[in-house]
Amino acid sequence: xxxxxxxxxxxxxxxxxxxxxxxxxxxxxxxxxxxxxxxxxxxxxxxxxxxxxxxxxxxxxxxxxxxxxxxxxxxxxxxxxxxxxxxxxxxxxxxxxxxxxxxxxxxxxxxxxxxxxxxxxxxxxxxxxxxxxxxxxxxxxxxxxxxxxxxxxxxxxxxxxxxxxxxxxxxxxxxxxxxxxxxxxxxxxxxxxxxxxxxxxxxxxxxxxxxxxxxxxxxxxxxxxxxxxxxxxxxxxxxxxxxxxxxxxxxxxxxxxxxxxxxxxxxxxxxxxxxxxxxxxxxxxxxxxxxxxxxxxxxxxxxxxxxxxxxxxxxxxxxxxxxxxxxxxxxxxxxxxxxxxxxxxxxxxxxxxxxxxxxxxxxxxxxxxxxxxxxxxxxxxxxxxxxxxxxxxxxxxxxxxxxxxxxxxxxxxxxxxxxxxxxxxxxxxxxxxxxxxxxxxxxxxxxxxxxxxxxxxxxxxxxxxxxxxxxxxxxxxxxxxxxxxxxxxxxxxxxxxxxxxxxxxxxxxxxxxxxxxxxxxxxxxxxxxxxxxxxxxxxxxxxxxxxxxxxxxxxxxxxxxxxxxxxxxxxxxxxxxxxxx
Amino acid sequence: xxxxxxxxxxxxxxxxxxxxxxxxxxxxxxxxxxxxxxxxxxxxxxxxxxxxxxxxxxxxxxxxx
Numbered sequence: 080x081x082x083x084x085x086x087x088x089x090x091x092x093x094x095x096x097x098x099x100x101x102x103x104x105x106x107x108x109x110x111x112x113x114x115x116x117x118x119x120x121x122x123x124x125x126x127x128x129x130x131x132x133x134x135x136x137x138x139x140x141x142x143x144x145x146x147x148x149x150x151x152x153x154x155x156x157x158x159x160x161x162x163x164x165x166x167x168x169x170x171x172x173x174x175x176x177x178x179x180x181x182x183x184x185x186x187x188x189x190x191x192x193x194x195x196x197x198x199x200x201x202x203x204x205x206x207x208x209x210x211x212x213x214x215x216x217x218x219x220x221x222x223x224x225x226x227x228x229x230x231x232x233x234x235x236x237x238x239x240x241x242x243x244x245x246x247x248x249x250x251x252x253x254x255x256x257x258x259x260x261x262x263x264x265x266x267x268x269x270x271x272x273x274x275x276x277x278x279x280x281x282x283x284x285x286x287x288x289x290x291x292x293x294x295x296x297x298x299x300x301x302x303x304x305x306x307x308x309x310x311x312x313x314x315x316x317x318x319x320x321x322x323x324x325x326x327x328x329x330x331x332x333x334x335x336x337x338x339x340x341x342x343x344x345x346x347x348x349x350x351x352x353x354x355x356x357x358x359x360x361x362x363x364x365x366x367x368x369x370x371x372x373x374x375x376x377x378x379x380x381x382x383x384x385x386x387x388x389x390x391x392x393x394x395x396x397x398x399x400x401x402x403x404x405x406x407x408x409x410x411x412x413x414x415x416x417x418x419x420x421x422x423x424x425x426x427x428x429x430x431x432x433x434x435x436x437x438x439x440x441x442x443x444x445x446x447x448x449x450x451x452x453x454x455x456x457x458x459x460x461x462x463x464x465x466x467x468x469x470x471x472x473x474x475x476x477x478x479x480x481x482x483x484x485x486x487x488x489x490x491x492x493x494x495x496x497x498x499x500x501x502x503x504x505x506x507x508x509x510x511x512x513x514x515x516x517x518x519x520x521x522x523x524x525x526x527x528x529x530x531x532x533x534x535x536x537x538x539x540x541x542x543x544x545x546x547x548x549x550x551x552x553x554x555x556x557x558x559x560x561x562x563x564x565x566x567x568x569x570x571x572x573x574x575x576x577x578x579x580x581x582x583x584x585x586x587x588x589x590x591x592x593x594x595x596x597x598x599x600x601x602x603x604x605x606x607x608x609x610x611x612x613x614x615x616x617x618x619x620x621x622x623x624x625x626x627x628x629x630x631x632x633x634x635x636x637x638x639x640x641x642x643x644x645x646x647x648x649x650x651x652x653x654x655x656x657x658x659x660x
Numbered sequence: 661x662x663x664x665x666x667x668x669x670x671x672x673x674x675x676x677x678x679x680x681x682x683x684x685x686x687x688x689x690x691x692x693x694x695x696x697x698x699x700x701x702x703x704x705x706x707x708x709x710x711x712x713x714x715x716x717x718x719x720x721x722x723x724x725x
Contacts, residue, residue, distance in 0.1 A: 085683045089676055096672045105665050125665060257665045264669060272704050276695055421691035423683050423701040427708075429674065531672070 080227055080417045086426030092232045093430045094242060096261065097437075101246030101254045111469040114251035115449040116183060116352055123358035125260055127365030130166075130349040131373075132259035135266060136216050136439015140377050140432065141223070144412035147381025151291060151305025152659050154381075155374040156327060159308070159659075161336030163367050163652040167645045169341040170350075170363035175630045176520050177347055178359035180621045185344035186454040192519045192622045195458075196526030199535060201512070202454035205344060206447055208505045210480050213443035214487025215498060219409075220436040221488060226399060227413050228429075236488050239433070243441050244481045247448075248474055252352055255445045260554075262434040268370075269431025270376040273412075276419040277383035290386035295319075297389065305382065308659045321551070321584025330590025334597040338513035345446040356630055360641040367648045372653060377412070384411040387418070439483070440548075448476040499557045503545070510593045511537020511600030519603050523616065523623040529607035537600030544595045547579040550588045559588065565569070666719035674712030681705030 108114050134554040146154040182188045186205060190198035220239060221232040246254045281287040292302035304311050304318055311318040312327060322331075340346060340363070350362035386398045388406075398414060401407040416428040452473045461468075491498045515534055549560035557562055566576025582588040620626050637643055684702025692699050 085679065085687075088679060092675060096668055100663070100665075100668055103668075107663070151686075257663070257668075260665055261669055263670065264673065264711075268673070268704075268708055272695075272700055276698070276700070280696055286724065419695055421687075421694050421701065423687065423691075424682055424695070424704060427680070427704075 080413075080425070081422070081430075082228065082426065083422045085423045086429065089423075089426035090430050090433070091435065093265065097242060097246055097258050100257050101249040104250030104254045104257070107253070108249075108470075111452070111466050111473060112252070114456070114470050114473050115452065116556070117251070117256060118254040119254060119352060119353050121352045121358075121360040123365055123419075124364040125256060126349045126353045126358065128263045128369070129256040129259040130346055130362050130366035130403075131370045132263040132266075132438045133442030134256075134265070134346055134439070135351055136212075136433050136442065138216070138439070139373075140266070140435040141219065141409050141412060143377040144381040144384075144415075147378035148385040148406075148408050148411040149381075150318070151295075151382055151385075152308045152374075152378065152645050153311070153318060153320050154378045155308050155659060156331060157336070158371060158374050159652055159656050160328065160332040160622065162340055163371050164332070165337040165340035166363040166367040166370065167648055168337060169347070170360050170367075170476070171645045172624075172642055173341055173516070173520060174350060174360045174363070175356065175627065176622055176624075178353070178356055179627070180350060184450050185347055185617065186450055187623075188459075189515070189530070190454075190518070192536035192619070193515075194531040197515070197527055197530045197534065198454060198458070200531065202450050202458075202503065204508045206450045208508075209345065209443040209447040209450070210483045211487055211498070211501055211505070212479070213440045213447070214484040214492060215502070216436055216440050216443070217484055218488040218491040218498075220433070221492075223409070223413065223432075223532070227417075228412065232492070236504050239437055239440070240481050240485050243437055243444060243566055244477065247441060247444055248423075248477050248493060251473070251499075252348070252445050252449070255441045256349060258441060259438045262438040263369075265378065265427075265434045266289060266431045269428045269434075270380070272424060273385075273415055273419055274375050274379050276378060277415060280419070281383060281386060283295060287382065287386055290390050291382060294385055294389045305385075306659075310660060313589055315583040320586050322587045326587055326590040326594070330593045332387065334510065334513055334593035335590070338597075339508060342512050342516050344450060345442050345552055348449065356621060357641065360630070361639065361644060364641060364644040364648055368526070368651075369651055371648075379407075380415045381411040386403065403405060424654055444477060444480050444484070445481050447480045450474050450477045451480070495554070495558060503557060506589070506592070507538045507541035507545070507596070508534075510541045510596030514597050514600035514604060518608075519623070521624045522605075522608075523619055523625055524607045524608050524613050525604060526611040528611045529604045532601040532607045533604030536603045537596045540599035541592050541596035544592045545588075548582060548588060548591075549578050549580075550582045550585045550658075553585075558585065661666075664722065666715045666722070669708070670712045670715030670719060672712070673708045674716065677705045677709030677712055679705070682708060693699045 120124060143154060177188060180188065180191055182191055184462065186198045186202035188541060189201050217236050219239060221236045224230040224235040225232050246258055256270050278284065278287065281290055288306045291305035295302050295304040298319065300317065300319060301311060312324040315321045315323045350359045353359040353362050363405050384508060399407045399410045414464055416425060420428050452469055511534055514537065515530050519530060545559045546561040550558055553560065562576050563578045582591065616626055680701050684699050686707055687701065689699070
């Protein structure tokens with residue numbers, strides 16, 4: 080891929096604006112609340128766009144494109160079955176507790192609702208996970224830019240990291256949020272022409288369907304497997320994802336999506352920065368509207384790529400290969416950018432791609448510095464310092480968080496398996512979290528000991544599921560089957576040291592892991608709660624549904640009411656599901 | 661918060677859009693073989709320019725109120 084001066088100019092202008100926003104905002108950061116919470120002063124449309132943009136990291140753009148190529152329109156379940164209903168739920172039902180209780184972070188809610196150990200566990204794992212994800216994001220970006228443009232890995236990683244560092248260091252969460260809005264529009268404007276050109280080239284949706292029917296039958300599926308999202312979910316063998324409807328709806332739709340969108344501080348932090356309760360509740364609802372159209376920006380290009388490959392034949396498209404010789408699916412979107420965009424537009428597209436990496440990283444870094452400062456430093460290291468002290472710690476945490484991310488990116492280049500393993504461990508920890516929050520918010524009887532026990536045992540359940548099962552065609556121990564491997568090594572054969580179940584795909588294994596972990600945590604928390612002493616009602620006001628006054632809608636217009644907005648969003652989402660049934 | 665975000669967004673998109681549109685007029689038309697013969701630089705540049713101006717106008721109106 081060749082860049083010319085106009086592409087470079089586009090990139091340079093973007094970097095100037097990103098840094099400029101940070102510099103401009105520096106003077107408005109006076110207290111730690113300005114730095115970590117934007118002084119709770121941002122209007123809903125801005126927090127709403129930041130809400131999705133913070134999640135628009137590498138994983139979203141590159142990953143969704145890759146899955147679009149691998150699985151087709153079924154990938155949209157991540158949105159139309161998972162994210163959108165979850166965003167409506169968090170806006171309507173959960174935000175009153177996050178925003179109304181005046182906690183400053185999600186772990187702090189756990190402290191207020193349950194106890195110190197539950198918060199500590201969540202804060203430590205979350206902090207470690209965010210710096211790690213931001214490192215993985217950097218690593219992926221460095222790799223991609225090297226593959227695509229021949230850029231030096233060190234230069235890409237350091238330049239991106241330093242830019243993110245500068246604008247967060249100066250302007251804190253406000254700067255991150257403002258830049259996320261800028262990045263949101265850049266991503267839309269950079270990718271929309273790709274969707275339009277690709278559709279036109281394929282001969283519209285019907286033309287694309289025809290081409291993808293060829294892909295589906297060549298892979299041994301029914302002709303519609305790549306273009307119909309629900310019709311092939313009867314059995315895991317009928318679709319490329321290897322999942323059936325229950326695992327999909329319960330695992331992805333409920334546990335994983337609700338778990339992420341409702342409890343992950345990375346996104347919830349954006350809503351907490353809103354200027355009123357109503358704005359905080361509207362944040363995820365406003366976010367849901369553009370979010371439901373993102374499949375057209377990020378999944379479609381992957382589908383174009385695989386359709387084009389099939390249409391042109393193996394020699395027609397120069398698709399980079401992975402180490403094992405298979406298609407490198409992560410290159411689907413970059414490949415399409417290079418295929419359809421002439422120089423000029425290519426600059427916009429590539430800058431949008433970089434913007435997505437940077438917004439994802441900035442989201443992680445701002446969530447990290449807040450949790451580190453409020454939930455770890457202030458809670459366990461230095462309790463009663465001045466506000467200026469915590470502001471200073473937050474800025475320092477930003478620097479260290481980014482340095483650790485860079486270190487993680489380099490570890491990933493040497494020991495990719497370590498990164499995969501760490502991410503797996505965090506997946507275990509995250510899987511049960513939703514149950515803890517649901518019981519915490521909607522069942523006043525739930526106790527701190529119970530929540531802690533539920534989280535620990537839920538995490539263990541996830542790990543055990545992984546140890547006893549394996550996805551079909553797994554080649555490494557990262558994928559599971561640990562007990563069987565130990566048994567083989569020690570030459571023991573009994574039912575404990577064997578594989579209990581083989582899932583048709585990694586996805587199916589993940590979805591079911593989430594289901595097991597959630598159920599374990601849910602049951603354990605309920606049972607232990609019944610045997611432990613509940614907290615008094617008056618201590619839980621503002622933290623639990625039944626003891627909290629229902630938030631009044633202070634919005635003047637009907638369309639700004641969270642409940643109305645929620646219904647509109649859900650109806651639109653159902654319509655999309657029906658159209659692509 | 662001391663800064664209306666619509667101003668930098670508007671300014672950036674207006675600038676990028678203008679550059680792209682002008683480049684689209686003067687660049688060698690052969691490069692558009694990739695984009696199905698459509699001068700995507702010119703047209704998409706115009707769209708971005710219009711969006712940028714719209715954002716700036718919104719910011720100006722908010723300031724007047």
